[in-house]
Amino acid sequence: MRPPQTAQQQYVSLYTDLLQAVRDLGLLRRRQGYYVTRMSIVLGALVAVAACFVLLGNSWHQLWLAGALALVLVQVAFLSHDSAHRQIFHSNARNDWTARILAGGVLGMSVSWWRAKHNKHHAAPNQVGKDPDVQLRAVAFHPGAVAARGPLGRWIAARQGWLFFPLLTLEGVGLHASSLTHLLRPGASRTDRIEAAVVASRITAYVAALYLLLPVGKASAFLGLQLAVFGVCLGAAFAPNHKGMPIAPAGTKLDFLRRQVLMSRNIRGGVLTDLAMGGLNYQIEHHLFPSMPRPTLRRVQPIVREYCEIHGIPYAEVGLFTSYRIVVGYLNNVGLRARDPFDCPLATELRTAGSAGGRDLA
Structure with a gap:
């Protein structure tokens, strides 16, 4: 007769049982055909934008191409994200090199910097002191960050929700x-x-091409618009996933399943939402199975949602614009939560899970 499981073992088993069921259904298998097709389309679109740029020449209509280029580069960023999570190929080396080429050579971004930051986020989403995504200087995501500011900083924090999306226009430059x-x-x-050297070469070559082929005014407008649209679209895809969900104080202990589900939010929608958000609208499933190929997330979602319902774990899913309203409202009121950063509808669930889960399992 097997000895009874401890509370900690029961919480570990919750995730391992779900993982085994998903693996048995073949939902962790790579989808290389999907990714080869998508990468071909995206890189073809990049070539088309470059060709139109050269053919159009000295014209203010180039600004339309600046917006188009930004949208294509957002798709490149999503592909680099998937490859860095090793969703595309069976070989880790092929995934890593693909992520490096897409990020460094095409986007002009460092995949090693992003991966180090992003892995910390996945390990402890929305936890103070561990998740770098809630430790930004420009925006206060938890009451402690507001309390540490001076009078002007607190005044800005009370209105930062309205500033959040305009600030995303600078995200491209920041990256x-x-x-x-x-x-x-x-x-x-x-x-x-x-x-x-690769990143610097890509940035230099891109800026040089703009100013060689266009007058200074048009080149500057093209560059500014492209970076602004890129930052807003990329930030708008990442922002709804965790902002406005519970913030876990430093030292909180949670089992892996609850840590990922309770801190994440899914976004309802169809094919266009999937395209605009790069599959990140299935944030709960992505956090539970980071190496799962993007097109499989939709298939595993009902399994995860039902599993959470059976075990009494709240599963958050809202529409896209509702999520933005939640984000703005939360950021404008971060300072008002200073009395209890866990004062939210999920506080009881988190405290219960934390006390029963023992050590940090993430």
Whole structure:
């Protein structure tokens, strides 16, 4: 007769049982045909935009191409994200090199910088002191960040929800700058220095092409619009997934299943939502199975939702614009939550899971 499981073992078993069921259904198998097709379409679109840019010449209609280029580069970013999560190929090396080429050579971003930050986020989403996505300087995501500011900073924090999406227009510049800062830091590895050369070359070649083929005014407008649209579209795809969900104080102990489900939010929608968000609208499933190919997330969603319902775990899913309204409202009221950062509808569930789960299992 098997001895009874401890509370910690029961929580571990919840995720391992779900993982085994998903694996048995073949839902973790790679979808290389899907990704080869998508990469071919996206790279073909890049070539088409470049050809139209050259043919159009000195014209303000180039600004339409700036917007189109930004949208295509967002799709490149999603593909790099998937490859960095090793969703595309069976070989880890092929996934890693694909992510490096797409990020460094096409986007002008560092995949090593992004991966280090993103892995910390996946390990402890929305946890103070662990998730870098809630430790940004420009935006306060938890009451402690508001309390640490001066009077002007607190005044801005009370209105930061309205500033959040306008600030995303600077996200493109920020991603390039953060990448180079990371790669050129003192003590950077040889691999980082090689990646720095690739990223810097891509950025330099792109900017040089713009100013060689267009007058200064049009080139500057093209560059500014492309970076702004890219930042807004990419940020708008990532923002709804965790912002406005519970913030876990430093030291909170949660089992893996609850840590990923309770801190994440799915976005309802169809094919267009999937395209615009790169599959990140299935954020709960993506966090539970990071290496699962993007097109499979839709198939596993009803399984995960039913599993959560059976075990009494709240499963958050809203429409896209509702999610943006939640994000804006949450950010505008972060300072008002200073009395209890866990004061939310899921607080009881989190406290219960945390006390029963024992050590941090993520």
